[in-house]
Amino acid sequence: MERSFLGEEHAIFRRSLRKFLEKEAIPNFAQWEKNQQVPRSFWKKLGNQGFLCPWADEKFGAVHADFGYSVVINEEFERVGTGMVGIGLHNDIVMPYIDSYGTDTQKERWLKGAISGDLVSAIAMTEPGAGSDLAAIKTTAVKDGDDYIVNGEKTFITNGYTADLVVVVCKTNSKAQPAHKGISLLVIEADTPGFTKNKKLQKVGQHANDTCELVFENVRVPTANLLGVEGKGFYYLMEKLQQERLMVAIQSMEAVEIMLELTVDYVKQREAFGRSISKFQNTQFSLAEMKTEMQIGRTFVDRLIDDHVAGNNVVTEVSMAKWWTTDLAKKVAGECMQLHGGYGYIEEYEIARRYRDVAVSSIYAGTNEIMKGIIAKNMGL
Ligand SMILES: Cc1cc2nc3c(=O)[nH]c(=O)nc-3n(C[C@H](O)[C@H](O)[C@H](O)COP(=O)(O)OP(=O)(O)OC[C@H]3O[C@@H](n4cnc5c(N)ncnc54)[C@H](O)[C@@H]3O)c2cc1C
Structure with missing residues (x-):
């Protein structure tokens, strides 16, 4: 296509x-x-x-x-x-x-x-006590002359262990009402005193992708490291989340395509009851349905890429794509593993890794429940 x-x-x-x-x-x-x-x-x-x-x-x-x-x-x-x-x-x-x-x-x-x-860079929004509810973060950045003093903890940070530079979401005004108006983005470099990286978190999948906790204890960060305007951090995040979620949808559709390729190859060479398992109607219908859903997903995501490139606001549609494509990837992973039989559960077969890897896609970059909340809100609900 x-x-x-x-x-x-x-x-x-x-x-x-x-x-x-x-x-x-x-x-x-x-x-x-x-x-x-x-x-x-x-x-x-x-x-x-x-x-x-x-x-x-x-x-x-x-x-x-x-x-x-x-x-x-x-x-x-x-x-x-x-x-x-x-x-x-x-x-x-x-x-x-x-x-x-x-x-x-x-x-x-x-x-x-x-x-x-x-x-290498990372972005640190999530905290042990605040993920979906970003406005509730507790990391503070208090002005002291030409510096901010940063205190707080972040978790689940992708590239966190490797990163030389982290865009940290902080509260520069803890009293702001509504709370999101007190949020700013500070760039903190890895060698800044008081900034510690804890050990890598042991994840279910995506193992090559390092993920860790970051701790900030009286970290002195020059005001020259503030990104944009103080207090505007939440707006910047909202502006950039469209691209982040679109990326997750793009990756999910690619994962679906790869899992289907792996499974089509496998069912053609595996035999049961004296014939190729690709000849069973269940195998064919299952793969035909998944291929159809892949095509539907690709068509939608590709249209959103066009809109995104044109500079259109497609936050609602991207939220739809994010939940739908990640749920599809998880469903396809399960069905493709099933079609591999016992071998699908063995690490030597790539579908096993793919199954583990896609599991988190409905959680990060905003959970799928949060995506549905955005869609519902924009429906006037
Ligand atoms: C592998 C991995 C990589 C990550 N990378 C990063 C990163 O680089 N930077 C970063 O900042 N964060 C990162 N995250 C964090 C990720 O974005 C959060 O885990 C996610 O936003 C959910 O937050 P939480 O874990 O606190 O879950 P919670 O917010 O506690 O949610 C728990 C459950 O409650 C549901 N829920 C919460 N609020 C609502 C609501 N209003 N309505 C309905 N249901 C609700 C959620 O959907 C979820 O099912 C990463 C996470 C993982 C696992």
């Missing part, structure tokens, strides 16, 4: 990225999953090849590439494994905050390293 945001140059780019990943990522991926980390050397290689933040301006060392390239990169990373999702987060979720709300000095300071692979 033709995709309006992709042309011949994107196809050439996809081929070269896939070739690069076949050589540099796929042979090492199982080890990265064991290490619970993608190594820095790989980030550097990605940077050298122009695969980090290609959308950024030429003056920082990128090529000002269109959003189609981000789609290609995220799809190809997903093909290797969902454990690569932290790189997509750096590219298309964290660094766009610096690009959109940073001053020229801040961009000069952080974008170059993010593009070259010398600097």
Whole structure:
């Protein structure tokens, strides 16, 4: 099916990225999953090849590439494994905050390293006591001369362990009413005294993707590290969450496609009762239904990509895509595992990893219940 945001140059780019990943990522991926980390050397290689933040301006060392390239990169990373999702987060979720709300000095300071692979980024919103209810965060940033003093704790932070730079969501005014008006974004560098990274969290899946807790104890952060305007942090988050959730939908649709490919291959070679299990009507109907749903999902998500590129506000539709595609990925993972029989539950078979990896997609980037809440609110309910 033709995709309006992709042309011949994107196809050439996809081929070269896939070739690069076949050589540099796929042979090492199982080890990265064991290490619970993608190594820095790989980030550097990605940077050298122009695969980090290609959308950024030429003056920082990128090529000002269109959003189609981000789609290609995220799809190809997903093909290797969902454990690569932290790189997509750096590219298309964290660094766009610096690009959109940073001053020229801040961009000069952080974008170059993010593009070259010398600097890994993370975003810290969630706290042990506040995930969905972001306005209830407790991390404070209190002004003291030309600094803020930051105290608090964050959890479940993707790239948190590797990160050199974290965009931290803090309360600069704990008394603000409504509470979200007191929220600001501060960029905190990893070597700042008082900033500690706790050990990596042991997750069900996405093992190569490091996730950890971050602790801030009287961390002195220069006011020059404030992103945008004090008190506007919540608005910035709301503006950027459209792209974050769209990315999750794009990754989910790619995961669905991969799981179907794996399963079609498997059922063709497995025999039971003297014939290929692909000849059972149940197998065929199950795969036909999943293929149909994949096509429906892709059509919707691709239309949203067009809208997003055009600069339209599609928050409601992206919320729909986020819950629907992640639920679809979870359903497809279960059905594809079933069609693999016992082998589907064995780690040697890729469907086992895929099953573990997609489980969290309905939780992060805003839970699917929160997505339905947004849709209902925009229906006037
Ligand atoms: C692997 C992983 C990576 C992550 N990466 C990051 C990251 O990089 N940065 C970051 O800041 N965070 C990250 N998160 C955190 C993630 O965004 C939160 O876990 C998520 O927003 C849910 O918050 P919570 O875990 O506190 O759940 P809670 O908010 O406690 O929710 C628990 C349950 O209650 C439901 N619920 C809550 N409120 C409502 C409501 N109003 N209506 C109906 N149901 C409701 C939820 O849907 C959920 O089912 C990550 C999480 C994971 C697991």
